Amino acid sequence: GAVVSQHPSWVICKSGTSVKIECRSLDFQATTMFWYRQFPKQSLMLMATSNEGSKATYEQGVEKDKFLINHASLTLSTLTVTSAHPEDSSFYICSARITRVSYNEQFFGPGTRLTVL
Amino acid sequence: SQQGEEDPQALSIQEGENATMNCSYKTSINNLQWYRQNSGRGLVHLILIRSNEREKHSGRLRVTLDTSKKSSSLLITASRAADTASYFCATVPLSGGYNKLIFGAGTRLAVHP
Numbered sequence: 202g203a204v205v206s207q208h209p210s211w212v213i214c215k216s217g218t219s220v221k222i223e224c225r226s227l228d229f230q231a232t233t234m235f236w237y238r239q240f241p242k243q244s245l246m247l248m249a250t251s252n253e254g255s256k257a258t259y260e261q262g263v264e265k266d267k268f269l270i271n272h273a274s275l276t277l278s279t280l281t282v283t284s285a286h287p288e289d290s291s292f293y294i295c296s297a298r299i300t301r302v303s304y305n306e307q308f309f310g311p312g313t314r315l316t317v318l
Numbered sequence: 319s320q321q322g323e324e325d326p327q328a329l330s331i332q333e334g335e336n337a338t339m340n341c342s343y344k345t346s347i348n349n350l351q352w353y354r355q356n357s358g359r360g361l362v363h364l365i366l367i368r369s370n371e372r373e374k375h376s377g378r379l380r381v382t383l384d385t386s387k388k389s390s391s392l393l394i395t396a397s398r399a400a401d402t403a404s405y406f407c408a409t410v411p412l413s414g415g416y417n418k419l420i421f422g423a424g425t426r427l428a429v430h431p
Contacts, residue, residue: 207360233417244406245361245421294360296419306351307419309361 224295341407
């Protein structure tokens, strides 16, 4: 149980285009999902916390108009990188928190590698 | 930066040896978790230790927590080549409604056959 999927697993796009990444909790409901960004050989940096039915909470320094997050259901959150540029190339990982658990164990998706040409 | 630090940054050992990784953090925590990440993949949850616990075991893994020093260690005993991965500690701060995971910089472990 507690499986999180991401789609696509990798994407290559041209500079200026927008890319949508989906994060799904497959066998549990997740009122809260998280989006992280990871550069090569570095740690995960939390970008935003996505709450079902409400606006996402962005971390300091993350542009909310650049990284649009939608959490329309208890099993799906999407991250849209708008007008992508080469510096947005990174590994994007989502995670989901099981609603009933209080100690914040998160289950991670396999990640999406974005390459912007 | 809120991120904690881990040492060593990289560790190279032979199969059968033990691997010890350390993690330090900055704020008071509810719990600390260890994750594993194979290259280019997502994270796998290994073990969680609560702030009122000092030691926890899971198979070949042993985690210790010293809240007075704000540090934790992960010991992998009798390592195998398949243990090769990056290992991250992550803390859940007391503030912030237990919503955030703050990740350390990670230790890249290489286990050679």
